[in-house]
Amino acid sequence: MKGKTTIAAAVMALSCSWQVAGPVSAGQPSDSGAIPVDIVEHEGRYELLRGGQPYAIKGAGIGNWDIASLAAHGGNSFRNWRDYDSPDGLPILDEAARHGLTVAMCLPIGRERHGFDYDDAQAVARQFEFARSEVLRYKDHPALLLWIIGNEPDLEFTNPGVFDAINDISKMIHEVDGQHPTTTALSFSVKPELLDHIEQRMPDLDIISVQKYADVVNVPRYIDEAGIDRPYMVTEWGPVGHWEVEKTSWGAPIEHDSSKKAAHYLKNYQDVIAAHSGRIIGSYAVLWGQKQERTPTWYSMFLADGTATEAVDVMHYAWNGAWPENRSPQIANLLLDSRTSDEDVVLERGGRYEARVRAHDPDGDPLTYRWVVMRESAASQVGGDKEQIPDVISGLIDDADNGGAGVAAPQQAGAYRLFVYVYDGQEHAGHANIPFLVK
Numbered sequence: 467m468k469g470k471t472t473i474a475a476a477v478m479a480l481s482c483s484w485q486v487a488g489p490v491s492a493g494q495p496s497d498s499g500a501i502p503v504d505i506v507e508h509e510g511r512y513e514l515l516r517g518g519q520p521y522a523i524k525g526a527g528i529g530n531w532d533i534a535s536l537a538a539h540g541g542n543s544f545r546n547w548r549d550y551d552s553p554d555g556l557p558i559l560d561e562a563a564r565h566g567l568t569v570a571m572c573l574p575i576g577r578e579r580h581g582f583d584y585d586d587a588q589a590v591a592r593q594f595e596f597a598r599s600e601v602l603r604y605k606d607h608p609a610l611l612l613w614i615i616g617n618e619p620d621l622e623f624t625n626p627g628v629f630d631a632i633n634d635i636s637k638m639i640h641e642v643d644g645q646h647p648t649t650t651a652l653s654f655s656v657k658p659e660l661l662d663h664i665e666q667r668m669p670d671l672d673i674i675s676v677q678k679y680a681d682v683v684n685v686p687r688y689i690d691e692a693g694i695d696r697p698y699m700v701t702e703w704g705p706v707g708h709w710e711v712e713k714t715s716w717g718a719p720i721e722h723d724s725s726k727k728a729a730h731y732l733k734n735y736q737d738v739i740a741a742h743s744g745r746i747i748g749s750y751a752v753l754w755g756q757k758q759e760r761t762p763t764w765y766s767m768f769l770a771d772g773t774a775t776e777a778v779d780v781m782h783y784a785w786n787g788a789w790p791e792n793r794s795p796q797i798a799n800l801l802l803d804s805r806t807s808d809e810d811v812v813l814e815r816g817g818r819y820e821a822r823v824r825a826h827d828p829d830g831d832p833l834t835y836r837w838v839v840m841r842e843s844a845a846s847q848v849g850g851d852k853e854q855i856p857d858v859i860s861g862l863i864d865d866a867d868n869g870g871a872g873v874a875a876p877q878q879a880g881a882y883r884l885f886v887y888v889y890d891g892q893e894h895a896g897h898a899n900i901p902f903l904v905k
Contacts, residue, residue: 498606502645505672505697511744512697516568516611523611523748524785525570527702531755532772533558537565539778540785545570545701545750547617547850555600559607568611570701570750571604572651573597575616575631577623579849584627597635598642605643612646613639614701618653618677620660621849629667636670647672651701653849654678654688661692673747677702680710682734686742697747700739704752704767705730705777708760712808716881716903718842720807721764723797723898728776735784751781758855760843761883763897769887773895794894795833798824802873802884802900811902813875822870823886823898831890837863837871842881842901856883879904 504515514521525543526536536544544567546558555571562569576582576593583589597615604610615635619628636648650668654660654676664674674696678685682703689698705727708719722730731751739749756766763769767777776794783789803819805811813819827833839862845853859882865872876882881903888896 499608500606500610500643500645501608503611503647505647505747507697512747514697514747521568521611522743523568523699523750525748525750526754526767526781527750527752528754529757531768533561533567534565535774536754537567539782539790541754541781542566542785543568543570543611543748543750544754545614546572548572548574550574550596555604556607559604559609563607563609567609569609570612570614570748571610572614572617573600573635575619575628575635577616577619577621577849578625578628579622584625584631590627590631593631594634594638598638601639601643605646610646612673613643613648614675615639615648615650615671617651618849619650620655620663621653626659626663626667629663633668633670636668636672640670649673649675649699649701651675651677654685661694664692664694671696673697673699675699675701679704679707680730682738685738686745689745698745699747700749702752703734703739703749704765708764714901714903715810718881718883718901718903719760720901721761721899723800724763724775724777724794724896725797728780728794731777731780732784735780740784751777757850758843758853759850760845760853761840761885761899762855763885763899769895769897773889773893775895775897779894792831792890792892792894793828795825795827795831795888795890795896797888797896797898798826800824800884800886800898800900802902805900807900811900813902813904815875815877815879815904817875819873819875820870821873821884821886821900823888825869825888825896827890829890829892831892833868834889834891835866835869835871836887836889837866837873838885838887839863839873839876840883840885842883875902875904 501517506513523543524541526541528544615632632650639648648671676685711719713719753765754767756768756770759765768774779790779793800823802811802821839859841856843856847853859876862874863871883899883901885899
């Protein structure tokens with residue numbers, strides 16, 4: 467309610483998550499240690515300069531994950547998502563610097579869907595002072611690349627005051643920092659009112675950033691049709707989103723296997739990110755790590771145990787022009803009761819069925835298999851908000867061999883999902899899953 471946001475509520479609503487105005491002088495590192503970042507334009511093409519030299523972002527989104535692995539695969543920058551109670555950003559910057567990486571630092575701002583009220587002047591003022599303290603704390607670090615003021619602030623918004631608040635924070639950054647560009651990461655629903663807000667309420671932003679998954683192919687057209695004459699970034703892109711895929715008759719989204727996802731990463735990198743480098747001045751692939759969002763594998767380029775998937779191979783290729791020495795297992799298809807995931811697999815409770823996956827390893831490494839049955843996620847969160855991991859149902863797998871297994875349908879009716887993980891013994895894996903319904 468207006469005027470009723472408490473300090474605690476305002477603070478807890480601050481969040482950045484799953485997520486060329488204001489001139490900046492180029493040159494060598496300043497006395498403070500900061501490396502100045504600038505954006506230059508020539509005949510409608512933009513380029514990012516760091517320390518006066520061209521800087522092509524080879525980026526990924528990282529949560530709580532191994533930063534060293536990104537550098538090892540040829541990445542040079544990462545973006546983060548930070549809540550108000552996230553760990554201090556200085557160790558993150560220090561770790562990035564140790565590996566020669568830069569950070570697009572997220573500044574948490576409140577979201578309406580989490581209860582933040584942009585008509586509450588006191589809450590907005592507290593948020594502004596929090597952002598100022600964050601900027602003053604990190605602005606002189608040499609690993610800092612740019613500021614992301616909020617993650618998807620346009621998602622489910624009703625009060626355009628959020629965009630005024632972002633612009634005020636951007637102006638403050640240009641006053642107290644002046645060496646790092648500003649942006650905000652928009653989910654970018656292509657609506658006239660949002661485009662008006664970008665131009666009218668956020669003119670101080672140096673960069674416009676958008677976040678798209680299957681729809682990333684249309685981003686250059688969206689930007690051109692909107693008449694946005696600023697450089698832009700794609701601060702999240704990756705597999706086809708769970709809201710963009712076909713669903714079973716009972717509403718379970720059908721997830722692509724790890725090889726189809728990898729092909730999607732490669733095609734979109736080549737056809738969108740690299741093909742529009744004069745306007746897109748950087749991008750961050752999602753997710754260099756692992757998280758639960760509808761499934762444990764949907765947006766995860768790694769498994770929970772740190773095993774890399776084929777999406778990592780693809781980004782290595784994109785950043786280096788060559789494939790890694792050892793590549794991940796590749797999935798051809800997964801069948802349950804001789805049916806694929808798009809054939810509405812319905813099983814009788816207690817019945818026994820055969821599952822089989824076809825996979826191969828590009829390097830000829832021997833493969834091992836792990837089968838898991840989980841309850842279907844009941845999550846309805848949006849924007850990468852934290853989800854509960856569904857229960858694993860044990861005791862349902864038997865007679866597992868090279869690519870096959872017996873699956874006993876659970877005794878309790880409901881929606882489930884069968885996962886298979888294929889390992890090469892070289893810290894790489896492929897994966898696939900099938901949603902199924904038990905009657």
